Amino acid sequence: MAKLQPLIIIVSALAGILLGQFSPAVASRAGNLIEVFLMILLFFVFLAVDIKEIKRSFTNVRFSLAALAINFIWTPVFTFILGSLFMAGQIDLQTGFIMLMVTPCTDWYLIFTGMAGGNVSLGSSLLPLNLILQILLLPVYLLLFMGNAVSFSAGNIFTSILLVLVIPLVSANIVKLIAGKLPVREKFEKTITVYSDMIQLIFLCLAVVSMFASQGKLLLENPGLFVSIFPPLIIFFIVNFILALFAGKLLKLPFKDTIPLIFTTSARNSPVALAIAAVTFSDRPVIALVLVIGPLIELPVLAVDAWILRKRKPT
Numbered sequence: 001m002a003k004l005q006p007l008i009i010i011v012s013a014l015a016g017i018l019l020g021q022f023s024p025a026v027a028s029r030a031g032n033l034i035e036v037f038l039m040i041l042l043f044f045v046f047l048a049v050d051i052k053e054i055k056r057s058f059t060n061v062r063f064s065l066a067a068l069a070i071n072f073i074w075t076p077v078f079t080f081i082l083g084s085l086f087m088a089g090q091i092d093l094q095t096g097f098i099m100l101m102v103t104p105c106t107d108w109y110l111i112f113t114g115m116a117g118g119n120v121s122l123g124s125s126l127l128p129l130n131l132i133l134q135i136l137l138l139p140v141y142l143l144l145f146m147g148n149a150v151s152f153s154a155g156n157i158f159t160s161i162l163l164v165l166v167i168p169l170v171s172a173n174i175v176k177l178i179a180g181k182l183p184v185r186e187k188f189e190k191t192i193t194v195y196s197d198m199i200q201l202i203f204l205c206l207a208v209v210s211m212f213a214s215q216g217k218l219l220l221e222n223p224g225l226f227v228s229i230f231p232p233l234i235i236f237f238i239v240n241f242i243l244a245l246f247a248g249k250l251l252k253l254p255f256k257d258t259i260p261l262i263f264t265t266s267a268r269n270s271p272v273a274l275a276i277a278a279v280t281f282s283d284r285p286v287i288a289l290v291l292v293i294g295p296l297i298e299l300p301v302l303a304v305d306a307w308i309l310r311k312r313k314p315t
Contacts, residue, residue, distance in 0.1 A: 009299045012205040016212030031214035034207055039168050041203035045110050046172035048196045058125050062251045067126055070265040071104045072133055080145045082232040091149050096290025102141045104130045105267035106165060111200050116306040118259025126264055208299060215292040222289055229293045237301045240266050259309050267302055
C-alpha cells in the first residue's frame with residue numbers, strides 16, 4: 001500500500017467527485033464527515049506518539065526556529081509573489097490562495113511524516129505553535145496582502161482546529177494510559193506499530209473522498225481555475241521541499257528530523273480553511289473552490305514526497 005500511496009489518494013479524490021455527482025444526498029452530508037475522519041486518523045497518529053517525546057521535542061530549537069521562519073516569514077511573502085504573478089487582478093482567487101498557503105497544516109503533515117519514516121514526535125511539537133500563530137496571523141496576512149478587499153474573523157478557525165486536535169490527542173492518551181495498566185500492554189503496542197500506517201492511510205482516503213464529494217460539483221463547474229492554481233502550487237511545493245531539505249542539512253539535523261521539517265513547511269491546512277471560507281465568504285464561491293483544488297494537487301504531491309523520502313538513504 002505504501003508504494004501505491006499517490007495512486008490511492010488520486011483515486012480517492014476522483015471517487016469523491018463521482019460520488020458527489022451521482023448522489024446529491026451524499027454530497028450534502030459529506031462535508032460534515034471531513035473533520036470526523038481527520039479526528040479518527042489523528043487518534044491513531046497520537047496513539048503511536050510518546051507524549052514525553054513531544055515535550056522533549058521543544059528543546060530542539062534549531063528545528064522549531066527553521067520551521068517557524070519558513071512557515072510564517074518566507075511562505076507568506078513567497079505566496080504573495082506567486083499570487084501576484086499568476087493571479088493578478090483576481091481578488092477571490094488570490095484570497096483563496098493566501099488562505100490556503102499561509103495556514104500550516106495541523107493534521108495532514110503528521111500523517112505523511114509517519115508514512116515517510118520521519119520523527120512524528122518532533123513534528124508534533126509544532127502543533128500548538130502552528131495553531132496559535134496561524135490563528136493570530138491569518139487576519140494579519142489577509143489585511144496586509146489583500147487590503148480592504150476582504151474581512152475575516154479568527155473565531156471559527158480557532159474552534160475548528162481546537163476540536164480537530166484536542167479530542168484525538170486526549171482520547172489517544174487516555175487509551176494508552178488504560179492499556180498501559182493492563183496485561184495486554186505489549187500486544188497493544190505491537191498491534192499499533194504493525195497496523196498504524198495502514199489505518200492512517202484508510203482514514204486519510206476517507207477524508208479525501210468526503211472532501212471531494214462535498215465540493216466536487218463546484219470544481220467541475222469551474223475547470224479553468226484548476227489551470228490557474230496548478231502552476232503556483234507546484235512551484236511552491238518544489239521550492240519549499242528543496243528549501244526545507246537544504247535547511248535541514250545546513251542546521252545539521254538528522255535526516256529523520258528533516259522529514260517533519262519538509263512536511264510542516266509543505267502541507268497546508270485546507271480542510272479547516274475550507275470550512276472557514278464556506279462560512280465567512282459564502283457569497284464568494286471561488287475562494288472555497290481554490291481550497292478544494294488545493295488538496296487535489298497537494299495530497300498526491302505529499303504522498304510522492306513521502307515515497308521519495310522513505311526511499312532516500314540519509315547522507
